[in-house]
Amino acid sequence: MLPLLLSMVWNVQPALAQLYEPDEEHPLITNVVADPSESQLTSNCTWKITDPNNDNYSFNQEYIESGNELGALIDNDETTYWHSDPKGPNLNTQDLYIQVDLKRTDIQQFYYTYNRRGDVYNGSVRRGVLWTKIEIKGTNTPEDNSSWVTVALHEGLPSETNENVTWPYTAPRVDMPQAYRYLRFYARYSDGHTYWCMSEFQMYPAVEVTDPLTKLIYLLDRTDPGAFEGGTDPGYYAEDKGLRHTTYPTTHRPPTTSSKPPRSRCARHLRK
Ligand SMILES: [Ca+2]
Secondary structure, eight states: OHHHHHHHHHHTHHHHTTOEEEOTTSOSOOOOOSOTTTOSEEESOBOOOOOTTSHHHHHTHHHHHTTOGGGGGGSSOTTSOEEBOOSSOOTTTSOOEEEEEOSOSOOOEEEEEEEOOOEEETTEEEOOOOOSEEEEEEESOTTOGGGOEEEEEEOSOOOTTOOSSOSSEEOOOEEOSSOOSEEEEEEEESTTOSOOEESEEEEEEEEEOOOHHHHHHHHHHHHSTTTSGGGOOSSOOBGGGTBOOOOOOGGGOOOTTSOOOOHHHHHHHHHO
């Protein structure tokens, strides 16, 4: 198994050189305030809830009363959420979006993440309604409507009831033809609803993966997702974590009479 694995690593070196991951240490959206000229997030369809007896109001009271509904998207709290206006606007027939002002012009590749709701109401967790088709447009001259360029269209995104993905969900990387400061995320579908809502939203720079061990983990996960526990098997001791993985899928179980090579041997192969 190990020689086969290492030969697979060797054979896909060109692809590995282009691996990217989100730089989660440097989120791109950090300032969301009521003043739209200052805020990094704005929207043309925010639900302005005025009835304090509305149960959506109580969960987001702080943000609603300060006029900063979008602030609920970056507080790292899945019980607070932003909701598009469900009474009038219709994402199936109108251009409804959240707009990002990156406040910088050097981002050309990025990842974005968002989370479903997790507020508990009458004893049950409410997941809300997520967008499942998103069109992303960018520009550096937002006042010129004709300047907005489509940079990505993501379809078939997981609905809020999907338990087979990791939440918050990270969408595929977006590679723009050039760096744009302003981005619009249009909701194009939400499983037949006219609105959508979510508890968190964030963007991260896409950075190239350079660490050999991280590359190998990516390769294993991409080759057979979920087959290798933690992405570090087979053939690897996670020595830097002081752990040895002992749970193997039956089809990948190594011979019991052989011992795994030390990590240094694997590292030497990767450097060839
Ligand atoms: Ca939140």
